[in-house]
Amino acid sequence: MAVSKLAQVPKEKLPVHIGLIMDGNGRWAAKRGLPRTVGHKQGADTFGKIVQYCKKLGIRYLTVYAFSTENWKRPPEEIQALMKLLRDYLEELFKHPKEDACLHFLGDKTALDLDIQERMERLERESAGRTGITVNVAFNYGGREEIMHAARQFARDCMDGKCSPDEINEERFSQYLYTKNQPDPDLIIRPSGEQRTSNFLPWQSVYAELVFMDVLWPDFTPDCLDEAILEYLQRARRFGGV
Ligand code: IPE
Numbered sequence: 105m106a107v108s109k110l111a112q113v114p115k116e117k118l119p120v121h122i123g124l125i126m127d128g129n130g131r132w133a134a135k136r137g138l139p140r141t142v143g144h145k146q147g148a149d150t151f152g153k154i155v156q157y158c159k160k161l162g163i164r165y166l167t168v169y170a171f172s173t174e175n176w177k178r179p180p181e182e183i184q185a186l187m188k189l190l191r192d193y194l195e196e197l198f199k200h201p202k203e204d205a206c207l208h209f210l211g212d213k214t215a216l217d218l219d220i221q222e223r224m225e226r227l228e229r230e231s232a233g234r235t236g237i238t239v240n241v242a243f244n245y246g247g248r249e250e251i252m253h254a255a256r257q258f259a260r261d262c263m264d265g266k267c268s269p270d271e272i273n274e275e276r277f278s279q280y281l282y283t284k285n286q287p288d289p290d291l292i293i294r295p296s297g298e299q300r301t302s303n304f305l306p307w308q309s310v311y312a313e314l315v316f317m318d319v320l321w322p323d324f325t326p327d328c329l330d331e332a333i334l335e336y337l338q339r340a341r342r343f344g345g346v
C-alpha cells in the first residue's frame with residue numbers, strides 16, 4: 105500500500121466515524137458489459153480493502169450502506185445475489201479474530217432469511233469486544249424505518265411503565281436507534297456521482313460533512329478515501345455556533 109496522503113495529519117483530527125454509501129456497482133458492471141451482480145462482487149472486494157485501510161488509519165467507526173429498505177424493488181435475481189454476498193463474504197472477512205473488527209448490523213433483520221439472521225447474530229456475538237475498529241453494515245436499513253422502529257419501542261416501554269413520554273430527549277431517543285452508544289458520523293462519503301443520501305442515517309447525519317465523489321464504488325481506493333478525508337479537513341464545523 106502506498107504512503108497515505110494523510111501521513112502528516114494528527115490522528116485526533118481524523119473523523120472518528122465515517123459513513124460510506126457504497127453506490128455505483130451496477131454502472132461499473134454495465135460499463136464493462138457485465139451483469140450487475142459482477143459489480144456487486146467487485147464492490148464487496150472494495151469493501152474488504154477499505155475496512156483494512158480504515159483500520160490502518162485508526163478510524164474508530166465505519167458504517168457502510170449495503171442494502172436499503174428500498175432495494176427490495178430490484179429484480180429477485182439481483183436481491184438473491186446480494187444475499188449470497190452477505191452470506192459468503194462477511195463470514196470470510198470477519199471470522200478471524202486477528203482482523204480485530206467488531207461487527208454490527210444496522211437495519212431490520214426480521215425480514216431476512218433465518219440463516220442470514222442467525223449468521224448476523226453469530227458474527228456480532230463472536231466479534232463483540234474487538235477493539236481495532238467497529239464496522240456497521242447497514243443491511244435492510246432505512247433511516248425512516250429506524251426512527252419508526254425506535255418510536256415503536258419507546259411507546260412499548262411507556263406502556264410497560266418503564267418510562268413516560270415526557271422523559272424523551274435526544275440522548276434517550278438515540279438509545280433506541282440501531283447505532284445506540286455510537287458517536288454520530290463526522291463524514292459521509294457517497295461515490296457514484298449521485299448527490300443524495302437515499303435514507304442513510306437521517307437522524308445521525310444532521311451535522312455530518314457530506315462528500316460526493318464521481319468514482320464508482322468498485323473503483324474506490326484508499327487514495328479516494330484520503331481525498332475525501334482531506335476535503336473533510338478543509339471544512340469548518342460550527343455545529344450552529346460561530
Ligand atoms: C450499490 O450499487 C449497491 C446497492 C444498492 C445494493 P448499485 O447497485 O446501486 O449500482 P448503480 O447505482 O445501479 O450503479
Ligand code: IPE
Binds near residue numbers: 125127128169300
Ligand atoms: C443507496 O443506493 C443504497 C445503497 C448503496 C445500499 P441506491 O442505488 O439504492 O440509491 P438511489 O436509488 O440511487 O437513491
Ligand code: MG
Binds near residue numbers: 127128129
Ligand atoms: Mg445505485
